[in-house]
Amino acid sequence: MSKAYVLVVDDEPDIRELVREILEDEGYAVATAESADQARSLLRERTPQLVLLDIWMPGDDGISLLREWAQGGVCPFPVVMISGHGTVETAVEATRHGAMDFVEKPLSMGKLLATVEQALNAPDAVAAPAGAPAAVVEPVGRSSAMRDLREQAERLAGTDSWVLISGEPGSGRKCLGRYIHSLSERRAGPLVEVAAGTIAGQSAAHELFGQVRGDQVIPGRLEAAAGGTLILDGAADLDAEAQTRLASAIDAGSFQRVGGSERLSLDVRMIAISRRDLTAEAHAGRFRPDLAYALSVIPLTVPPLREHAEDIPELVVFQVDRLVEREQLGYRRFTVAAQNRLRNHHWPGNVQELHNLVQRLLVLGDGIDIEVGEVEAALSERPAAAGGDSDWPQALALPLREARERFERDYLQRQLQRADGSVAQLARLAGMERTHLYRKLRALGIDPREGGESGGGRA
Incomplete structure (x- = not known):
């Protein structure tokens, strides 16, 4: 699996090809675009884990494109700006709209590679409105309960099965989800987290599945997690409409962005977290039974301290x-x-x-x-x-x-x-x-x- 998928947007062919060659030599998957319109088209096909974006281009400039991507509040992927004629005002505006860093032309390949690696490993590298995953930690403790928990997590990591983690708030449920991802075959892919209780109605559909508005594509969390893992925190709080859409996507193995017609493969491992029993919620009529079963393939419980x-x-x-x-x-x-x-x-x-x-x-x-x-x-x-x-x-x-x-x-x-x-x-x-x-x-x-x-x- 490649280290990450990077989109390079620059109107200079020599720059595009040089950056592509350097990044591909380092193991990255790379796509290039010469304009904002071509970048939008590529985004419809696949969401990058990093964008290298030129500021000065014919048509829409890089700052305008960055502002378009960041309309939801935070850009859905990290962006590093490329410029040979940047000013302080330009840098401030780009930072305000979510740019993580700048590299100047003529490009220093050593600095470029260091910036790419830093951007991908930053706290908000897989940038998303609900925040980004934390550093991975192994569950601490020599008790039999914690030894058993680690052993179960390590066994699960060798499979691609979906997992439901239950336990009391504050017990380390998300830490366990991140730990499973770090040991899995998907560990080179993205780890994306979403708090189900903070999204509802149409916003839940937009958040999970993304949307298309005219020429603008806004990727959702499922798309951002492609090839990796999605941690769905507070699964029992998922909005009814989002439950229906997600159950349909699981059944079909694919999904559509809201307002779009293209079907995207559901290539994620789901780790759901819930303080409530999803099966009991389904029996009480508060959760879709088919979705409860899909999310509960392998149940794990984190013991209270x-x-x-x-x-x-x-x-x-x-x-x-x-x-x-x-x-x-x-x-x-x-x-x-x-x-x-x-x-x-x-x-x-x-x-x-x-x-x-x-x-x-x-x-x-x-x-x-x-x-x-x-x-x-x-x-x-x-x-x-x-x-x-x-x-x-x-x-x-x-x-x-x-x-x-x-x-x-x-x-x-x-x-x-x-x-x-x-x-x-x-x-x-x-x-x-x-x-x-x-x-x-x-x-x-x-x-x-x-x-x-x-x-x-x-x-």
């Missing part, structure tokens, strides 16, 4: 190391007494709750050792403690900029948890435009790909 509490010391070490590395927080260690207190907590929020508590103690605490009294105080705080009243005495002693950043970080982390990891839903809750929201999350060191289930595994 209270059922494998013996893994908490290992999880704590993992969380500390990850937060120190990824967010540059100061290192602290939990004493044995503190770890024992954590083992005896009920953990209604599961691994996500543990992650939040560890993060809070690293950020707000002093000294190397985290003693049992500090853990007890943190556990006794109300659920919204991150950013709650108990934090204000320390926050008020900070400079205004640092206090504002702390509030924004706590606020957005809490809202991201409420949104169950959906950046689209987070944007609605926070009242922010999604492009600006992505920049804010990156500036604050918040990884939207955690999806409300941070660190249920090992990096």
Whole structure:
């Protein structure tokens, strides 16, 4: 399987062919277009995982084409602009519409390859309105429950069977889905996630199947996931109309974009996630029985943290190391007494709750050792403690900029948890435009790909 499918849009034949040869030598599948119209035509046939887009072309320019692709709020694939005559204003406009980077003419092939690889591996590489997948982690724990879960996931990864992952919120369900994809034959293909509860009615059909409006093609999630895996989070919340369309697509093995006539192959592995039993939902008349059976070929259940509490010391070490590395927080260690207190907590929020508590103690605490009294105080705080009243005495002693950043970080982390990891839903809750929201999350060191289930595994 090729590393990725790249579309090169440039009106200069020499540039197009040179870039094609270089990328194909690196294992990429490449298509080229000399104009915006030709690019639109190629998009009808297949959705790229990356577009290299010239700014200055006859007919529609690259910025106009980028703006057209980004009408849904976020461009459905990463775009790197190519320009020999760029200005600061042009760069700002392109960035505002979702361009990830620029390469200048004359092209440096070394820089081009580095930019392509960086764009494809970026957090929003398979850009989509509901956010992009997180880094893959292996489920952590030496308990029999977690060993069994890893073994089941590894066996499943060797097949192309569809999987239904159930479990309580915060238990690491999406982490498990990403882990299965990372071990599968489809791991070189895209991993696309969609939160079913954030789309409804016609927007659900557009989101999943894409749409055609005149000459404009807007790919959907199924198309973006071709050759890879689609994680359908909150499957039980899928809109009735979307259930019908999806069941029909599964039965036919193909689907049409809304407003289009071309049939596209349904070449995805579906990993559905649900906190509710889809079969029970079908018996109650709230879910299509045929779709419930199709999504539930192989059921997996992630155990709640209270059922494998013996893994908490290992999880704590993992969380500390990850937060120190990824967010540059100061290192602290939990004493044995503190770890024992954590083992005896009920953990209604599961691994996500543990992650939040560890993060809070690293950020707000002093000294190397985290003693049992500090853990007890943190556990006794109300659920919204991150950013709650108990934090204000320390926050008020900070400079205004640092206090504002702390509030924004706590606020957005809490809202991201409420949104169950959906950046689209987070944007609605926070009242922010999604492009600006992505920049804010990156500036604050918040990884939207955690999806409300941070660190249920090992990096």
